[in-house]
Amino acid sequence: MLILLYILFGISLVYIAATEKFKHYIQVYTIQGILLFGMAIIELKSFSVINLLFILAETIIFKSIVVPKLLRKILQRTGIHNVHKMSLQGNYTVMIMLVLLGISLVLAHVLHVPYVGEVYMMIAYLTLFTGLLLITVRKLLFGHLVGFLIIENAVFLFSIAIGNEFPLLVNTGILLDIFVAVLIMSMFLTRIGHKMGGFEVETLSKLKD
């Protein structure tokens, strides 16, 4: 079952890198939340109510319900639907993803930790690189926001891979991270974006004290 979740998570990363519609970004992010919930539940060694509630809150409630709803609201307010015309085309991002998959594979093997599954690390590295790729190639702020959220998912994967007990401190940290990332970026998009007359990353360089 875990293998299916790994592969589905990998497929979701491919689609998020290839698609050029922001609506699809949100859909894939929602699915990733559900997949992470499945992975966390299967990987969990010590089963306590608090841990279970935290996982449920982080994955299903935040990643699959609250954050996507917030993102949809941002899209409605800003009226942006597609990536910037000058952004790198899907053909090239998919090709870059092929290279990133190779790098993740090598990294997972070279930096192998005995008690962590290599396939787990490989998917976590690929998630991290996908987030960085989105931040690098997308020109609109919304793409960057989703890139940060994907990196959050990578951190979540690392945290389950390394800490089998899933410490409460890591949980709280991730929850706070998600909150801050979405709040700050939505502020940039909805408030500052309208004032500055655009939602591109370059407009942020005009900001002064």
Add this chain to the structure above:
Amino acid sequence: MMIIAAFDTGSSFEGMGASREALYGMLLEPAIFVLIAGLVVLTGKFSMSALFSLPVDTGNNLIYGIIISYIIGNITLVENSRVPVDDPKTHLELTMIHEVMVLDTSGFNLALIQLTSFLKFAVFGGLIASTIIPNNLPAAWRLVLFFIVQALFGIIIGIVESFRTRFRMNRNQQYILTVTLISMIFFVVIFFSKNIF
């Protein structure tokens, strides 16, 4: 053979279709080979019939079967020139891929070409059937299930075609590369889970 037949007409228009067909076939080859490599790692066998009948004792037979079916389904859409990659019923001849090559063919030859495309479609359906159906079932049951899977495969492809629009020509490469990447992910996950490294 189709490409040679298209060149044989001497028309530059059919040559264009042949070059498109060759390009998409070439782009799709890595996806097929990587999928086969993944199956070799998974089953430890080297013959085509053994590769596509997954061992029942692994416990993940159905899971692997679903993923392999998904990849083969996408390959089928490209190889059989179906929507969203190609539209066999389009009236816009400049956007055709496969149909350009058969524009000058008629009668018995056209019937043979149509028949071969039906067979090609059935072969892909057969691959999916042999992957999904457990090989420890009695032969009669496997035969019945084979026809059910073939019928379902046709229906699902029909539904996919009905709800999707045709891609622009420059989007096709992206679609094929995506299938290749999914195939690679399948291969890498199988590779790691078998501890071969």
